[in-house]
Amino acid sequence: MLLTVLGGCGVWPAAGQACSGYLVEHDGFRLLIDPGYATVPRLLERVGADQIDAVFVSHGHPDHCADLNPLLRARTMLENPAAPLPVYAPPGALDAVLALDRPGVLTGSYVLRDVVPDIGPFRVRTRLLPHSVPNVGIRLTAGGQVLVYTGDSGPSPDRVELARDADLLLAEATYVDQVPKGSLLTSARQAGRQAREAAARHLLLTHLQPGTAPAAARAAAATAYDGEIGVATSGLVIDVQEIR
Template sequence: MLLTILGGCGAWPAAGQACSGHLVEHDGFRLLVDLGHATVPRLLERVGADRIDAVFISHGHPDHCADLNPLLRARTMRDDPPAALPVYSLPGALDAVLALDRPGVLTGAYVLHEFTAGSGFDIGPFRVQTRLLPHSVPNAGIRLTAGGQVLAYTGDSGPSPDRVELARGADLLLAEATHVEQVPEDSRRYLTSARQAGRQAREADARHLVLTHLQPGTDASAARAAAGAAGYDGEIGIATSGLSFDLS
């Protein structure tokens, strides 16, 4: 399983970067997990829009799904459009982004598969398990298994035992860590710090931790240090556009 980071900024894309977006590949199948602001240009540097096999969106905030619109446009506004793209999301999460175009423009460009958080299903070669994790809107954490490897991704989420269970024994935990040490009081139920993510990775016995969704301007080295100070002694990375991780 190969993970390529398209973007790792929280809220808005910093200069030269992009918001949450990830390309996950296995046995020639290409799955996109989240498509926030500015991720499609990063994607198209690597692969054509018509070569994507499926999309999974964790929740409906635009820094996680806004670029679904340009992806679908790039697939359908051509002389030889590919087959409809399977798109997986929680019920209603994509209503706003799918309504950006006038009716009919994207007809046939996608097939929407809405699921209930907590359910499991297959997407191509990936076995998918989802969990409802606490956020200001419904958010589905995802655990992907393929070829004996496990990738866990939290989307955006406040602290929860379910984050630990989602990542239990994962080869790589891609964990939201918007803040370094402390989350502002009004967001503590909905977001997580790098220190908390490190503690959760330790409790889950995840082999590799990658911190993502850092607020633009955050000191990446401070975030990495905070995760390590929580007792996690595995490898710690920062999600940055262009980085790839081979889970084998």
């Protein structure tokens, strides 16, 4: 299983960067997770729009789904339009982004599904995690390897359970240490604690708010977790098999 980070900024894309976007590949199948702001140009540097086999969107905030629009445009406006793209998302999460175009432009370019079965070669388990809008964390298993992605969420026992014994935990960590009161988001320190509780082998922090020093986020996570810690940045590629 191969993970390519297209972007890892939270909230908005910093200069030269992109928001949440992750390409996961196994046995020739390409799953795009969370096409946030500015991710499609980076995706198209690697593969054609018509080479994506499915999309999973954790929740409807635009830093996680805004670039679904250009992806669908790129597929449907080809000389030979691509087959309808399976798109998995919580109910209603994509209403706004799918309404960006005038009626009919994207007709036939996607099949929207709010129930996530197994996807291609990936065995899938999902869990609704706490956030300001419905947010679905996902656990992908393929070839004996496990990748877990939290989307955005406040700390939760369900987040730990979803990540149990994962090879790679891709965890939202918007803040370094202190999370503003009432915010259903997670700090790097909390992400480290949850990675330890889940016995995850590798922790990859993502969704850092622009201006956050990656070294500070890693250091905060390391106060609770003694495994390998990275920060998701555009262009980072991880072969999950090599973690085992």
